[in-house]
Amino acid sequence: MTSTIDPKAIGKPVRARRHVRTLTGYLPEVDATGKEHWPRGEEEVWQAGLRGVDQDVPSITKSIVNHVQTSLARQAYNLDDLGAYQAAALSVRDNLLVNWNETQLNYTRKNPKRAYYLSLEFLMGRTLDNALLNLGLKEQYRDGIKKLGFSVEDILDKERDAALGNGGLGRLAACYLDSGSSTELPLWGYGLRYKYGIFQQLISPEGNQLEAPDPWLDNQNPWELPRLDVTYEVRFYGHAERLSDSRGVWQGGQEVLAVAYDVMIPGYGTKNTNNLRLWESKPKRGFDLNSFNAGNYEAAVASSNSADAITSVLYPNDHTSFGKELRLKQQYFWTAASLADIIRRFKQQGKPLKELPDFVAIQLNDTHPTLAIPELMRILLDEEDLNWEQAWSIVTNVFFYTNHTVLPEALEKWPVPLIEHVLPRHLQIIYDINLFFLQAVERKFPGDRDRLARMSLIEEGQPKQVRMAHLAAIGSRKVNGVAELHSDLVRTTILKDFVEFEGSSKYSNVTNGITPRRWLDQCNPELSDLITKTLKLDKVVWLKDLTKLDGLLEFTEDAAFRKEWAAIKQRNKERLANYVQTTLGLTVRTDAMFDVQIKRLHEYKRQTLNILGVIHRYLTLKGQSPEERKKANPRVVFFAGKAAPAYYIAKLTIRLIVNVARVINADPDTKDYLQLYFLPDYSVSLAEVLIPASDISQHISTAGTEASGTSNMKFCLNGGLLLGTVDGANIEIAEEVGESNVFFFGHLTPAVEDLRYQHLYHPVPLEEKCPTLHRVLEQVSAGLFDDADIYEPLLNTIRQNDYYLLTDDFDSYIAALAMVDEAYADKEEWTKKSIRTTAKMGKFSSDRAILDYAESFWNIEPIPVTAKK
Amino acid sequence: MTSTIDPKAIGKPVRARRHVRTLTGYLPEVDATGKEHWPRGEEEVWQAGLRGVDQDVPSITKSIVNHVQTSLARQAYNLDDLGAYQAAALSVRDNLLVNWNETQLNYTRKNPKRAYYLSLEFLMGRTLDNALLNLGLKEQYRDGIKKLGFSVEDILDKERDAALGNGGLGRLAACYLDSGSSTELPLWGYGLRYKYGIFQQLISPEGNQLEAPDPWLDNQNPWELPRLDVTYEVRFYGHAERLSDSRGVWQGGQEVLAVAYDVMIPGYGTKNTNNLRLWESKPKRGFDLNSFNAGNYEAAVASSNSADAITSVLYPNDHTSFGKELRLKQQYFWTAASLADIIRRFKQQGKPLKELPDFVAIQLNDTHPTLAIPELMRILLDEEDLNWEQAWSIVTNVFFYTNHTVLPEALEKWPVPLIEHVLPRHLQIIYDINLFFLQAVERKFPGDRDRLARMSLIEEGQPKQVRMAHLAAIGSRKVNGVAELHSDLVRTTILKDFVEFEGSSKYSNVTNGITPRRWLDQCNPELSDLITKTLKLDKVVWLKDLTKLDGLLEFTEDAAFRKEWAAIKQRNKERLANYVQTTLGLTVRTDAMFDVQIKRLHEYKRQTLNILGVIHRYLTLKGQSPEERKKANPRVVFFAGKAAPAYYIAKLTIRLIVNVARVINADPDTKDYLQLYFLPDYSVSLAEVLIPASDISQHISTAGTEASGTSNMKFCLNGGLLLGTVDGANIEIAEEVGESNVFFFGHLTPAVEDLRYQHLYHPVPLEEKCPTLHRVLEQVSAGLFDDADIYEPLLNTIRQNDYYLLTDDFDSYIAALAMVDEAYADKEEWTKKSIRTTAKMGKFSSDRAILDYAESFWNIEPIPVTAKK
Ligand SMILES: Cc1ncc(COP(=O)(O)O)c(C=O)c1O
Ligand SMILES: Cc1ncc(COP(=O)(O)O)c(C=O)c1O
Structure with missing residues (x-):
């Protein structure tokens, strides 16, 4: 030839x-x-062309x-x-x-231990303003x-907006990156470069949520550095064979290229600028003989396009997983490319692999990247020829796992046949991990078969499923929840058996945090200036040590200061009103209390409770004489949030809100006392306008369901008061600011189980149990807001079963709302509460959280960029 | 609400x-x-930041x-x-x-008439070297x-390479753009920005062509300017209604966005830099309610991806169309976006639409953009409210149509039901055009029903089909073929009826041309320098007036000059050998004659004739004694070219070439006298290495089938001699350089019909008709090159029917090859022929061709960029 x-x-x-x-x-x-x-x-020709940072x-x-x-x-x-x-x-x-x-370059020279934050979502929002600030x-x-x-x-x-996330989990990742750079830690993020971010939400005239794709890269993205020289091959499908000694080989199938795009993460008040590496999937250049039938050009092109599809779309589901093959491929594609990159970087140093845990810590943000555990095992066993004990000891010292939910429906499980098809070698490794693990459990608890079944990585059933939270827990060095209450629940409910087996020191807590740069200085510049002026501190000092806010407390009694404080809140309300005017053409009155609930639509977050409360207030006002009404505290209620496209009940809630708004805002009897708005397409940028404008915000999840919440912290940091249940980080906020400055209501977590039991076995008719709520539901059913029948499925979730305890909490909720009204009547006292709230938010800086991870988990240290060499 | x-x-x-x-x-x-x-x-702040062209x-x-x-x-x-x-x-x-x-800016200020070259293919090759030159x-x-x-x-x-084309037609478009800028004409190109260009060709060890997608944009493309502010919406499907007065409305269906990417086309020896605008398809941002079922997010994402798919892949077919819906969508997408852009630019001047032909000329490169005719009618009728006569008069003064082939299977036809589905309004307009047209024909030839059926835009059958060449012809102001012979054939065969009806002055010729910048100065810099030195002219002079090459003739008798000339050819042969060595690891002898045939694989181009000739030579050499062989002229034969992926016979030809090469190159008896190479993945860049190295090149299409050919001009411009049939531009090349300097063989065009008739009705057994060829086929059949049976389908195209007349031309082909050998024996005389050939190629500059279009067709003038304002 x-x-x-x-x-x-x-x-x-x-x-x-x-x-x-x-x-x-x-x-x-x-x-x-x-x-x-x-x-x-x-050299001199090169130097003549190089630039520094612009200054003038x-x-x-x-x-x-x-x-x-x-x-x-x-x-x-x-x-x-x-x-x-x-x-x-x-x-x-x-x-x-x-x-x-x-x-x-500095990291490379110093060669410290590094941490990597693996998150399937990074909800970055906008970059320019933050970059200029930093x-x-x-x-x-x-x-x-x-x-x-x-x-x-x-x-x-x-x-x-770069909207590569669904909500809290993704925004948390973004705040942590900001804090990682600002605290000069060698921390990188790894994620996926979705072509379509979270869908754009539109509301049809009937009140239905419509979802449009978000091709956010269409206008080109100045913030990313395509690194076409950083690519890895990732395999799917094919055939796995076991060799001797727990080793195996995996061949054939589809091979896809992962291409790196780097997003620069500048720190505040430092030159340190970390990296967020996002992977894009691409067909292998030229000829991927494995992927398609050679000789069929159309199939070859189709196969190329199917490689592109892997990182095409962010799954728009919050707290639910759907067992979709493409989602599994996303998870593996991302963890495989990230691990390959991390190991390449480590190997450059020429150190033996057993030292990996001395140089690398990998945080798993929820169970999404859990495949990293069998993938690292695969690399160490099949490619690096370590034995099982060596490999397992490395793995369990490298990974750390953050749990974000104890809701049973939100715990990720993958069908065994699907994993077998897509990742045959990984299934073998998962089975091996399971076997060794259960053998150890059995040694400690001989004969306890129930326990073995509960703890197994494999859930029996048709089909069998892999429990990702179990895999994440046993494969990690430490596990944490995201607020005190939530971490307790992790230890006492879903991972109870594991705590009993492995000891409680592995199961820990890091309460979430938020970056005060974006969530105070950028979104509320006037307040930031006032704080700087008042504290007589350079902005960089208190924005990097947020506990300094404490110094505001002594000004609570300073009337002039309070006046400035309140005036800023007022201007922020006008800014929001102006936004609504320009984008929706609607006029919001700004002399009323602004009451805000903005977050993903979910039954556990209980937007339904809020809207039913609004209806209750409306009915009450309608029943009053004009004279009586004049005594009412005027309120404007804002909702915003997206519902997962397939989440029928959540979408119905939106529809109810929109139609209640239509009726209320047009009612001449009440419109001076109650207005209602659903702002479409909730996003980080919209949050930045809404949060500084809030007098009160609602965080009213059924006790024990919201792991932490972070928007609650954002509102409070901006001097908004909190109306909430005793749940998630609300508890710690109240601990900080004092119970007298927050509005709590509702049953506590320990009661929840029992109440649900009562609902099921001893139901009480609604008209007896909660007549006020009953009256509200009747009005909805009767068609007060049009669409008489359409809301029945939503109302029935309350009438029957009522899993989220609206019937139990409604009365105390209404009472809490009344307390808010009463407190707001005394404007001076309200402003004092507002100042006290901001002043005590120091704990919730994400700098504190990330330093906690650095010290107690990853064991990494700040590596400041020193003077230019 | x-x-x-x-x-x-x-x-x-x-x-x-x-x-x-x-x-x-x-x-x-x-x-x-x-x-x-x-x-x-x-202004001064802006000015301080602006740059000029770098000089030092x-x-x-x-x-x-x-x-x-x-x-x-x-x-x-x-x-x-x-x-x-x-x-x-x-x-x-x-x-x-x-x-x-x-x-x-200069064009906008001067506001001249502009010309637009609409081509579905632009085979640009590489840009950097050309940009530096210009x-x-x-x-x-x-x-x-x-x-x-x-x-x-x-x-x-x-x-x-930017390989957005199949072959000659696309490369011609690229040469014309270069000439348009170099001659300072206001000429823009319009095409599509395919994500995958022409496939990458690989040859398997057995000799099969494999096709891999060519994701040429993967490494980012520095040569394009994304113009995200230049977008148009293009509709597909939906519903069309007729209104009164030939008007209509078209609604619903899918709406897709066309985004412009501009490619700068610098002129040589001028600042004039024209534009090639390529369209990319994108989903409409946000919500295209027409395109999908609102409320289904997955369908929405799929619909977005289907919009992307329109410009995903260049169809890899040469001279064949397949009736594929996506191809039809490509054609309409591109013509609709281009026309919208042209009309927007025209309208900016505030002139009435009836003046469109005074400011706009649009060249249709083959029938691919013919939908521009009904599309412009649609715009003028439905959107601009003109009446039929006004609209038709504008259309028929704006368009010009170039025909590229008279092969029946290459004439584009679209099934009526498909057009009706994808473009319902356009089908109505096509029917109207047809009706008015046939009525006029009937007035001139009353009662001639056969003629009406032949000329109709609609071909009867199951299904009915729209004849695009007829539509292009009657919708255009002028029609041309691409070489004298071909234009004659257009007038006397496929468009004969139209010439009779409309008169012959509308049916004209512009012989193709090539740009001497790329095809001499860039690809053969030594020869260019020698010419400059010899002519004592600034390079810019003769490269822009190629007839100056004529001045070389007087040096034919200058032995020192001839020596330099021959030495350059020798170094170009060594450059090619070096390329083969580095890319394929094969050693080519450079002291032999280099005999080259490079072009798409197609039966009409008769690579089969060439390879059978090679086998014949091999058999002859084998039959000779070592002594006899020593007298042979050593030859290295090169093939390169791609076959359409579905073109079975063409792929079999590649396989035969590869396997013959394997046998011949390994045969110790003959390998010093005959080597054979198939160079994979033919491209513009490969052509730039091959062409300057050729002693003789083959252009041996069956007479009347190759419309022009342009690689023949390129070889001759580089001093390679031509072995060819009396076909296409070969004829005009011979006219220029004189018959004694070319090697012609084979039957002439007028004989072809008759020979085919004889084949069908009076077949003569091959062993009688052409025993030499018979012997060659027997050896192939016998398995001399392995794969005994595999070539039978290919051999049968010759044994049965022999549509391309190999059996008729084989003997004269062999005789011509012998004449070439004989001529090559006299090296001095050969070099003279070579010099004479280059010297007489002035006519074939694409500058001449484009100025011909400008003057005789478009009526546009050079608009040089004057000194900086
Ligand atoms: C766009 C967006 N989504 C979701 C969240 C999380 O909200 P929560 O903590 O109320 O669930 C935030 C936090 O501010 C956000 O900005
Ligand atoms: C890559 C490529 N393909 C095709 C052609 C057209 O070749 P021909 O005129 O021999 O058909 C050319 C012309 O040189 C070319 O460069």
């Missing part, structure tokens, strides 16, 4: 790289004296204009706000890059952009 | 643009005195380093050749942009790149 080429050789580089890499794990070559020598070409306005405008002209191929004549945003963002990106490069260039950019004929506010407003 | 938003309003900009656009049709605002005023911000090495290296650091986020430490290519390309792009902006910065970049530690050759080699 003269003229063939080996298909496998296609696309392979002809020559090996001539130079060692630096940025992500390689170092410059050194000469005999230890001096680094310039790697390529003439002229260099900033020059850089923006250059991006307008070249990157965007536009001119002053045809530049709109979106274009100006893009050019400004690109110039900011260039500045971030300088710090990012320095940070990565670079310390906000003023300079404001000036420069003005000189170019634009306003910085208009430009910031053009950025599309 | 308080809280709903209109789904249709989503994604619409809140405010209108504040500033008028410039680049593609808008002008700066002027003040009362007529002075343009600065549109935005402070330091500014070039600075720009490259800046791109390494920022655009690529890399450093000197981790930069490989690919990275260096990307950085250099980005810096070149910045320079091109300056000229591109000036050119577009910018006049080749030397400066060579120096700068060297200072940075890289070599310009290595870097050029990293560019991936």
